[in-house]
Amino acid sequence: MVALDAARSAGAQYADVRISRNRVQSINTRERRVQGLSDNETFGFGVRTLVGGAWGFAASSDLTRDEVARIARQAAAQAQANRATLVRPVVLAAAPGNVTGTWQSPHRIDPFAVAIEEKVALLLSANEAALKVQGSRFVNSSMFFLREEKTCANTDGSFTVQTIYRASPNMTVTAVSSDFSDFQSRQATDIAPMGRGYEHVIDSKLVENAPRWAEEAVQKLSAKPVDVGRYDLVLHPTHLGLTIHESIAHPTELDRVYGYEANYAGTSFVAPPEQMLGKFRYGPEFMNIQGDRMQDGSLGAVGWDDEGVQPETFLIIKNGLVNDYQTTREQANWLDWWYKQQGKPTRSHGCSYAQSWSDVQFQRMPNVSLLPGEQNLKWEDLIAATERGIAIIGDGSFSIDQQRYNAQFGGQLFYEIRGGKITGMLKDVAYQMRTPEFWNAMDMIGGKDSYWLWGAFGDAKGQPSQSNAVSHGCPPTRHRGINVINTGRKA
């Protein structure tokens, strides 16, 4: 309250303060040794002010009464300096659900209460299980845990206290050919990071799965290099989550659409909103994309965002057409005309986020998920229905242009499909796509029983670049006639 009072006295029409204590523990191993064991904590606060329509932000790790007041005044003074270029003053939309409350990530076991020995033993046992497989040469495994205790207050009367957990177990097995002419790795991307506690590590069954990952790394050495051409792709949820992240979630961030990220992350092809909302066909009629910060165990789940808004679940793509964008309080007003047309209130969807106390909050993506189809089709059903294609499991190399049109994705495992059956393993596969054509080429979608939450732990955006963590749920899909290239070059 010292911060908010000082900011108001310094001329701020609006101010918010975030105090957070982030504890991060990570354990890294390779083969039979622990490479690193660290436990980090950072504590501090940041104050954001709105003065005459311009933002200012300042932060410090010194949480004393004098420093808090000084930082609040500094944020207000910075906002004053930032008014120098003001063209369009910032106006905040109302924030329903702007209340006092507490929230915490669903978790059964606090990762910081689990003994280090138990964690180390689990990783080393998993490594041992992988190394038993003939041909597997190297294995790296790790665990990462976050607990963020975050208190936010703003001058609109919001006061929230949240405890957010994240857990990320990882493993990568590398096989090297006996003549040193080739090496191939298998990352365990079928374990997604989640907004859960230590139970997620237990449920990931590292020791049980390690031999399979190792066998797959070895198999990749002798896999057939792919012939370039157009194929029907059957994409597993462990792969598709990243494609959704890059080609749907990023281009529907409203700050990108209006040019606010043009200098780094880029703009968006889903622009301008007047020509997109309710009009632009992103994909087939059965394609529905949901934004939310609610899904159980998802990385994006919170009780309130970083400007005190209770997030809502909304449809970004509805029956294949663009229906909405990701917004903060500043941005919701930009789509006022659309919400009025739809008979909806103009409000933020709750997409404000900062990675730590020392960074200013801005628009970050919530969980953005492809909703399952009505028929309860499974992965096997999609393969059985495919005459000539490639099945892709796990995410790999990825790159997409600054407007999110042209993308290239690799993967972990590639299988040739002939006559509805998997006939062998392929390697050096990547597909190149143009986003609208790729999604409009989707002709099959899995059902609710094959829906799975993929996760991104280090999604970068903003300057200075901030890291966000989100989940993307999806069932498997099939896409017709996608361009596949061979990435194995010799000269």
Add this chain to the structure above:
Amino acid sequence: MSGPRSLITAARTMGREECEALAKRTLSFTTADETRVIINSGGRGNTRFAVNQISTGGDNYDATVSVRSTFGKRTGVVNTNKLDDASLKSAVGLAERLAKLSPDDPEAMPELGPQTYADPKGWSEATASLDPTSRASAARAITEPARAAGLVSTGYLETQAGATAIANSKGLFAYGKQTALSLTTTVRTEDGTGSGWAGATSHDFSALDPKDLGARAIDKARRSVNPVAIEPGRYTVILEPTAVGNLVQFITGAMSARNADEGRSFFSKAGGGNKIGMKVVDERITISSDPLDPEAYANTFSGDGQPLSKTTWIETGVVKNLSYDRFWAQKQGKTALPTSGTVRMSGGSATMEEMIAATDRGILVTRFWYLRPVDPRTILYTGLTRDGTFLIERGRITRPIKNFRFNESPIYMLNNLDVMGRPVRVSASEAGGPGLAIVVPPIKVRDFNFTSLSDAV
């Protein structure tokens, strides 16, 4: 200078004596066989502008202590940013508990004793004292001309001022303080059919000219309007220095001797061992790093306290050195050689104008974007051109062209070298922050592999 004072001031960056005292205080709480303390302090100021006005900004200050405790061959690390005695004692206690719980590390190396370091350079008061008002002025030097020209400017100015100190229980102490900054801008036409970028980075704000930088981006935005599509394929390209820096940094990033010896690197030799002594790129290419390079200052010690000095990685096309951590060096009977925070590549004397004039058909690339590894066996990366891609025909730039995706390795690129210009410091970090200090020339190369077209502007 009038206006609000920045949080980033020299006083906020801990001095040598303050770090020595803090390290001593932290070490006094330890019971481990060996302890290393790393102290980082400093601040960061930033101003972002978008659509011709400042959109956000920030000033922050932090100081952290990292404690690395070792009992025998067991190690634990704890970082904290609470520096009172009770918090430091608690951090030391936790690091020691973690160490005791950790299994023996067969690769553990003892802490180094006292070392001799060159005095690090690269502190600029002009950067350290830059306040929000001055940052806003720099932004305005770009937004005002852009607005007057009917264009839309977006950009980012970041300053960093910080000190790092390393101390250990064997008497080692190293200290260095440095500043860094970067200014980048992307100027677009209002209809979104043209986009131009310019950027610069240095340790010294007074070396930057925001107005000139804005003018370059404005010029490119205007010239890049309504690009035409040409067929993807292998082209002769002239890469501006930023584009060269974007790719060349991946070579030095892949120069781990251990990965090479283990058979999982481009630098692995067929049949075993590594490629030290083998020619891998054109003989005109030398790549080195030097923390005292006046165009690319960096710290003079590594994270484990080893002194850093000038190192040549590739000399006249031949692999001269790979980086060895202390364990791998001991195991292989080599001298440890830490990685470095700078990259300098040799150049030539050709100007951009001469390169263009000598090109019958080629493509001029301003910079690359979304670079991601595709195949570590060849350091093959994919990515796209962005913010200023032009067709060269019969010795002159004839028109803007649509962006391309490429799949290419900097190794192949430097084998297809035609001619090089004068090396300059570039802003080669995709995120627009100061990033790695890189000094590279513009180059002209043959057969650069563009694999598809992008509609993105």
